Amino acid sequence: MAFDEMKSPDGGVRPPYRAYENWLLSVPPDLLPRKNEQADALFRRLGITFAVYGDKEGTERLIPFDPIPRIIAAKEWERLSEGCCQRVRALNAFLKDLYHGQEIIKAGVIPKTQVFGNGLYRPEMQGLDVARDVYIHISGIDVVRTGESEFYVLEDNLRSPSGVSYMLENRAMMMRLFPDLFTRHHVAAVESYPDQLLKNLRSVAPAACDGDPTVVLMTPGYYNSAYFEHAFLAEQMGIELVEGRDLFVRDRLVYMRTTHGPKRVDVIYRRIDDDFLDPDAFNPDSALGVRGLMEAYRAGGVTLANAIGTGVADDKATYTYVPDMVRFYLGEEPILNNVPTWRLDRKDDLKYVLEHLSELVVKEVQGAGGYGMLVGPTSSKTEIEEFRARILKTPDNYIAQPTLALSTVPTLVEKGIAPRHVDLRPYVLMGETATLVPGGLTRVALRQGSLVVNSSQGGGTKDTWVLEDDPC
Amino acid sequence: MLSRTADHLYWMSRYMERAENITRFLEVANRMALSAGRDRASHWRPVLTIAGGEALFAECYGERSAVSVIEFSVLDPSNPSSIYSSLRSARENAHAVRSVIPAELWESLNSTWLEVKGLDGPRLRDQGLSSFCEWVRERSHVFRGTTYGIMLRDEPYQFLRLGTFLERADNSARLLGVRAAGVRAGNSEVDADDQLHWSAVLKSVGAFKAFRTIHGDNLTPMTAVDLLVMRDDLPRSLHACLDQVSIILGNLNPGAECARLAGAAHAQLHFGRLDHLLARGLSRFVGEFVTANNALGARIHEDFLME
Numbered sequence: 001m002a003f004d005e006m007k008s009p010d011g012g013v014r015p016p017y018r019a020y021e022n023w024l025l026s027v028p029p030d031l032l033p034r035k036n037e038q039a040d041a042l043f044r045r046l047g048i049t050f051a052v053y054g055d056k057e058g059t060e061r062l063i064p065f066d067p068i069p070r071i072i073a074a075k076e077w078e079r080l081s082e083g084c085c086q087r088v089r090a091l092n093a094f095l096k097d098l099y100h101g102q103e104i105i106k107a108g109v110i111p112k113t114q115v116f117g118n119g120l121y122r123p124e125m126q127g128l129d130v131a132r133d134v135y136i137h138i139s140g141i142d143v144v145r146t147g148e149s150e151f152y153v154l155e156d157n158l159r160s161p162s163g164v165s166y167m168l169e170n171r172a173m174m175m176r177l178f179p180d181l182f183t184r185h186h187v188a189a190v191e192s193y194p195d196q197l198l199k200n201l202r203s204v205a206p207a208a209c210d211g212d213p214t215v216v217l218m219t220p221g222y223y224n225s226a227y228f229e230h231a232f233l234a235e236q237m238g239i240e241l242v243e244g245r246d247l248f249v250r251d252r253l254v255y256m257r258t259t260h261g262p263k264r265v266d267v268i269y270r271r272i273d274d275d276f277l278d279p280d281a282f283n284p285d286s287a288l289g290v291r292g293l294m295e296a297y298r299a300g301g302v303t304l305a306n307a308i309g310t311g312v313a314d315d316k317a318t319y320t321y322v323p324d325m326v327r328f329y330l331g332e333e334p335i336l337n338n339v340p341t342w343r344l345d346r347k348d349d350l351k352y353v354l355e356h357l358s359e360l361v362v363k364e365v366q367g368a369g370g371y372g373m374l375v376g377p378t379s380s381k382t383e384i385e386e387f388r389a390r391i392l393k394t395p396d397n398y399i400a401q402p403t404l405a406l407s408t409v410p411t412l413v414e415k416g417i418a419p420r421h422v423d424l425r426p427y428v429l430m431g432e433t434a435t436l437v438p439g440g441l442t443r444v445a446l447r448q449g450s451l452v453v454n455s456s457q458g459g460g461t462k463d464t465w466v467l468e469d470d471p472c
Numbered sequence: 473m474l475s476r477t478a479d480h481l482y483w484m485s486r487y488m489e490r491a492e493n494i495t496r497f498l499e500v501a502n503r504m505a506l507s508a509g510r511d512r513a514s515h516w517r518p519v520l521t522i523a524g525g526e527a528l529f530a531e532c533y534g535e536r537s538a539v540s541v542i543e544f545s546v547l548d549p550s551n552p553s554s555i556y557s558s559l560r561s562a563r564e565n566a567h568a569v570r571s572v573i574p575a576e577l578w579e580s581l582n583s584t585w586l587e588v589k590g591l592d593g594p595r596l597r598d599q600g601l602s603s604f605c606e607w608v609r610e611r612s613h614v615f616r617g618t619t620y621g622i623m624l625r626d627e628p629y630q631f632l633r634l635g636t637f638l639e640r641a642d643n644s645a646r647l648l649g650v651r652a653a654g655v656r657a658g659n660s661e662v663d664a665d666d667q668l669h670w671s672a673v674l675k676s677v678g679a680f681k682a683f684r685t686i687h688g689d690n691l692t693p694m695t696a697v698d699l700l701v702m703r704d705d706l707p708r709s710l711h712a713c714l715d716q717v718s719i720i721l722g723n724l725n726p727g728a729e730c731a732r733l734a735g736a737a738h739a740q741l742h743f744g745r746l747d748h749l750l751a752r753g754l755s756r757f758v759g760e761f762v763t764a765n766n767a768l769g770a771r772i773h774e775d776f777l778m779e
Contacts, residue, residue: 045579258473259776259777
């Protein structure tokens with residue numbers, strides 16, 4: 001039985017949801033469906049859409065929005081927030097160490113092969129100093145809940161995680177649809193996210209910057225699935241939204257082409273993968289990147305956020321070592337637990353997993369977006385056998401985890417309100433310190449029983465409320 | 473400002489202006505065809521010649537009729553100058569700069585596009601051409617009102633307005649060229665069809681009342697052309713368009729070659745006389761004006777590093 005975040009097993013309502021429950025009982029039953037339709041029309045008009053790869057028909061779709069908020073108590077949030085920041089501090093320390101002295105490998109905490117055999121390790125970064133030692137300026141930590149005080153980190157997203165615009169837009173939508181709800185609750189504000197982000201980005205200007213730092217957001221362009229978010233964040237921060245063709249490098253400094261000639265760029269918040277950044281240094285076929293960018297970066301002429309080569313710290317095999325990193329670098333006990341994980345490059349683990357495929361979730365080590373994974377309990381025999389063959393071909397490419405009973409939150413469905421499984425992605429910002437705004441993106445699996453919350457796989461989103469004070 | 477941003481803003485407003493002006497071409501044709509005794513189809517031809525799609529039309533539709541010309545100019549996605557394509561391009565350019573333009577402007581362009589995307593032949597016939605054209609012009613008014621009413625008067629605004637006036641100058645000139653044969657200085661012959669045509673042109677650009685105020689009942693090709701070319705107080709006249717273009721380029725970069733070109737073109741209308749300008753006929757004048765306007769557009773791209 002999954003943990004229900006609203007209803008206790010005895011039929012009562014958990015404290016964070018009490019005021020909401022009272023409100024829900026006081027409104028006509030057709031209110032939520034009506035508001036939901038309004039939200040749909042508004043989102044479409046605002047053009048808050050995302051593109052789905054491989055879907056030729058509708059290149060733009062709405063991510064379904066659910067009008068019932070996910071409510072988190074102040075106390076619960078405090079722990080989550082500390083846990084996420086702790087994790088990111090450790091991961092950042094790991095990247096700095098990995099690309100310098102590699103103490104953690106010398107200490108035998110992480111095997112050498114895990115790092116150097118990893119396709120996302122960037123030898124170009126070895127020995128390179130980055131501004132303020134910050135590698136992970138922006139990260140999204142995916143957290144799931146399985147009980148009253150049981151939270152697990154499912155994965156760390158350290159390469160331009162997306163979704164934060166939905167956190168902000170969902171809140172704006174909820175305030176527009178249900179202003180009275182916000183007078184009944186003290187919901188912590190999330191609106192300062194763009195300001196914090198900009199402040200952080202300006203604080204990591206490179207040594208070569210001698211004046212007021214110019215920050216830009218670099219997008220692959222408007223066919224990218226997250227283009228809406230890129231434009232949204234650039235607008236919120238009041239910075240230029242650039243594409244590779246707008247930038248050029250001269251004497252190891254980066255410039256953008258403007259109507260008044262070239263203008264220096266100091267910090268690039270890039271929403272484009274390492275591989276495509278610079279055709280000279282990485283993928284030579286990339287039409288999206290900027291020639292000479294890596295050289296400028298190496299020379300300290302520009303800061304990239306996130307740094308190059310952070311992927312080595314967020315793949316699903318490195319994930320298993322994060323609790324050890326927390327102990328190694330911070331001398332602290334991890335506040336948030338990892339999900340127990342079998343690594344299929346280990347013989348014993350592989351044997352166990354192959355015997356229990358129908359109970360487990362198997363994921364590609366470098367996969368993302370819910371693609372290339374097997375959810376054992378909801379898969380057919382054929383699907384399981386097909387996946388078994390793929391695992392046997394390259395076992396190191398997979399990890400497995402127990403199927404967690406993700407917590408549920410009441411959700412508007414066709415036949416009324418029903419519990420649906422959710423996860424949570426809070427966004428951690430790292431400048432001088434690691435911080436996060438009180439909130440995040442709650443993703444909800446809209447199909448009954450489904451545990452896959454990814455928007456590319458039919459998931460929706462909810463506004464996430466962190467209460468400022470807990471009811472007694 | 474990024475040069476690419478300037479480019480998108482400029483084209484966004486050019487396409488919106490184009491969509492609006494196609495409705496004006498259609499309205500002239502419609503009025504003329506409805507008043508004509510026979511050979512109604514011939515009045516639809518100028519719609520194709522103005523927008524430069526005659527060859528494509530012949531290839532795809534063959535026979536010219538009201539229905540086929542309207543379908544081609546309004547809804548055909550393969551016609552780059554259809555209202556459908558113009559609104560799509562306006563929206564795509566806006567999409568690329570949505571962090572620069574007011575949210576309301578993007579919302580308005582996006583909802584306009586969504587609506588025209590959902591339109592098909594039967595629905596258009598059901599709505600009626602006139603009411604559809606009114607709707608497009610209303611959307612264009614909203615576009616103009618939103619930009620004029622709320623945007624900061626900085627560079628993005630200037631490039632956006634530049635696109636509007638350059639496109640309008642082009643389209644207004646082409647509209648004048650529809651029935652230009654025989655219109656030249658010193659020729660005062662006027663027939664009934666001329667009167668019908670020029671009153672339709674004036675009405676299509678909303679200038680009929682202005683005409684009455686200025687020229688009373690003296691409707692001849694020359695008086696109509698005077699209003700639509702020379703009067704700087706009529707916002708769709710060539711003179712008024714070049715007023716704006718040269719002011720804007722002067723704001724953006726007074727030393728640029730494009731500013732000089734615009735100034736020279738403007739001076740011709742500002743200090744020139746209509747009978748001199750039309751000494752070799754209206755057709756010639758319109759042809760030269762459109763060519764000079766295109767050259768000005770190309771130079772603007774060069775001077776501001778736009779693609």
